[in-house]
Amino acid sequence: MKEQTLIAQEIRLVDEKGQVRLVLSAIGGLPTINMLGKDGAIRLTASLDGTGYGSIKIANPIATAPGAALELDDKGAHVKFDRPGGGSAYLFLNNAGESGVVLVDTNDKRRLNLLVKQNGQAEIQRFNEEQLPVP
Secondary structure, eight states, rough: OOOOOOOOSHHHHHHHHEEEEEEOOGGOOOOOOEEEESSEEEEEEEEEEESSSSEEEOOSSSSSSOEEEEEEEETEEEEEEOTTTEEOOOOOOOOTTEEEEEEOOOTTTTEEEEEEEETTTEEEEEEESSEEEOO
């Protein structure tokens, strides 16, 4: 069988009903894969930015439920869970070796930091409603 090459800036794959379910794109020089739900909304995106850092973003089909993102950037690696209307959890490992977890309440106020410094020292910081550290 002879190999064939398809060259395009964007390819749209459809289901048996003709609805777009997957979009492969290199428009603007930025490679992106979008997976769409039955409602046509983007549910998962995998992409590279202009500097080559990748990300994966997952949208929840339930509008009020959390979504997730895994991203790399010039600072390190990050995983974030966000809930529409407030509330998030964030896990990171930076390039210097510091890692941590940040928890944000439903009013978008940081409430807890768990950090491990690059020297190995662990730190727990709690915050009150006014965003001030709790002793």
